[in-house]
Amino acid sequence: NTMMAVQMTDAHRRFLQVLMSNGITEGSEARKLHQHCCETDKVYYAHDKLDDFISTINSHLQPLFMQIRKGISEDDGRAHYALVNLAETEVTKMASYYTEMELELFRKTMDLIILSENGFASSTDILNLADQLKTKKIKKKEAEQVLKVFVEDKWLSE
Template sequence: MSRQMGDSHRRFLQAMMGRGITDEQGALRLYQHCCETHKTQCAPDKLDDFIDTINSKLQPMFMQIRKGMSEDNGQQYYALVNMAETEITRMTSDYADNELELFRKTMDLIVSSENGKASSTEILNSTDSMTSKKLKKSETEHLLNRLVNDKWLCEKHGEYTLSTRCIIEMEPYIRAMYQDQVKVCHICHNIAFQCQICENPTCGIKIHNPCVARYFKGRTEPHCPACDDFWPHEIPEVRRPHTKSRR
């Protein structure tokens, strides 16, 4: 049952419109601040209920504050997303047609890769097959920097991945466009790009690295949760969430 939206909800929504995305700790701090400012009750375990009230009012506008997980560190994030069923809707007002085409090509490279990454060289080479106005090398580099700054992509050591914001925002688009390529994590059931894969050819499940760390923690002989084959990959350590983090 939907509750009435008050000033604390409106302040929270206004802040999310400015941020676009925030991690769970940031959302909790914002929730507490909004409740204290407008002298309303605040319970940390009621954050999702608080957001559900906002979402009930956003639904007619095809928008939603959606929760998702970072493939990099396993933290939960909240993102304000556009749910209108049009291709890369939220980006069309900020990027030109040829810039959007290159973003799609970058997404193609990332989705089709084994490790969920695309190198800057691969992306630069993909401009040769553009059907719209081709981008120069300097323009491509500038665009990639913009996509990182706008939190659509992440970059590390010259390799690009889809950001947490991008995956949360575009999950329906990604599932529809890459339905034969996209797999979900066997543990959390979210889309999996940066992950470990079972080497049993009849199995081949994917598990996010943070999910691997949590699932196999303390197990001396890790076995695949689906086929029970030995899990040969290095088990990463569980990463503690940072107190101040935004992607």
């Protein structure tokens, strides 16, 4: 894999800066931004070359373990772009150790904790989340086991 990366222009850098400050950017916004950056920096613009434009940026982000990723929203089916971290961190490793259902329970638990007045969530409230999971409804006993594992793994404390 010794392909020479295409040189980044100011248009690429401008696009990346705006994407970084906006966070997740809807597809049509990304296309407008692509056009704006190319026109502002007097760089060749082709309306159907957004993916190539982003690939150029990604080739330069690779050594930093970063990448602009395109994802499709589950809500409206539209494309969105975001800069993501590809480095293996404790949190990203978490995704490979736990099932989707366990991660959903963890996220909902974190939401309860964050929304609480005191930074705590009662185990009763957390166990009541068990039948609200989108991935798979589980019994309270099962949820209790999952929470025990999160405590043992030091993601949560009792």
